[in-house]
Amino acid sequence: MSTPDRAAPPPPGHPSSGHADAAARGAHRAAGPAPIPAWARSPLRRPASALVVLLACLAPCTARAADGIPDSPRLGRPATAADIAAWNLSIYPDGTGLPEGDGTAAQGKELFAQRCAACHGQEGIGGTADELAGGTSPLDSEHPDKNIGMYWPYATTLFDFIRRAMPMDKPESLSNDEIYALTAYLLHRNGIIGEGETMDARTLPQVKMPNRHGFIWIDAKGQPQPHASP
Numbered sequence: 001m002s003t004p005d006r007a008a009p010p011p012p013g014h015p016s017s018g019h020a021d022a023a024a025r026g027a028h029r030a031a032g033p034a035p036i037p038a039w040a041r042s043p044l045r046r047p048a049s050a051l052v053v054l055l056a057c058l059a060p061c062t063a064r065a066a067d068g069i070p071d072s073p074r075l076g077r078p079a080t081a082a083d084i085a086a087w088n089l090s091i092y093p094d095g096t097g098l099p100e101g102d103g104t105a106a107q108g109k110e111l112f113a114q115r116c117a118a119c120h121g122q123e124g125i126g127g128t129a130d131e132l133a134g135g136t137s138p139l140d141s142e143h144p145d146k147n148i149g150m151y152w153p154y155a156t157t158l159f160d161f162i163r164r165a166m167p168m169d170k171p172e173s174l175s176n177d178e179i180y181a182l183t184a185y186l187l188h189r190n191g192i193i194g195e196g197e198t199m200d201a202r203t204l205p206q207v208k209m210p211n212r213h214g215f216i217w218i219d220a221k222g223q224p225q226p227h228a229s230p
């Protein structure tokens, strides 16, 4: 063999020899039991303790069931009519869901300056948030302006979006009249309605957006369909 030192046992007394190991083990035994590592001391590692913990958890539940109280998590409370009304905000393209109230662009102008311009810029242009008017690049250009006047197919969505989400720093803080006025103001800023036209549950759904027919329905099989709605 060309490497005898690998196979040969270490000389007696060498630290890695069997004698040295046995001596070390003996020293441990003499000093008492080896310390138990922290993980092994956890109560869940010891079956008896685990059982106590489990019974402690079960006791209140079984007691309740015995009292005749329904055995359910009993979290929360039934939603009230007011809770549901606050969440049931959806407005459909045809205007279903629009509330009472009305407003004009002239009324919305001042409110926009107070509540919206800080983020959207004066008159809806040049702020840090989305531009709400003034688009010029067509949708089929390389960098289309997808703002309200150029992209949105339904005017009613504007009321829905403002009511549920804006102003971003205090959503759902506007009255219905204020939302109608802001909706009218933004439609006017996009050149779609006149400054004095009143927007309400009857007139808003009748506003025809410029991109009303620009969307293509995709059916379940992925086939493009011609726009079927009026």
Ligand code: HEC
Residues within 6 Å of the ligand: 112, 115, 116, 117, 118, 119, 120, 129, 130, 131, 132, 146, 147, 148, 158, 161, 162, 166, 167, 168, 169, 182
């Ligand atoms: C604190 C900043 C802030 C304020 C104040 C604010 N907005 Fe916005 N708004 C945003 C941001 C940010 C977005 C983009 C949100 C997104 O894409 O989800 C946005 C989006 C919008 C959109 C959708 C634009 C689009 O083309 O998708 C409309 C409409 C809008 N805001 C209207 C308003 C109106 C009206 C007010 C005032 C009542 C208002 N915002 C106040 C920050 C603000």
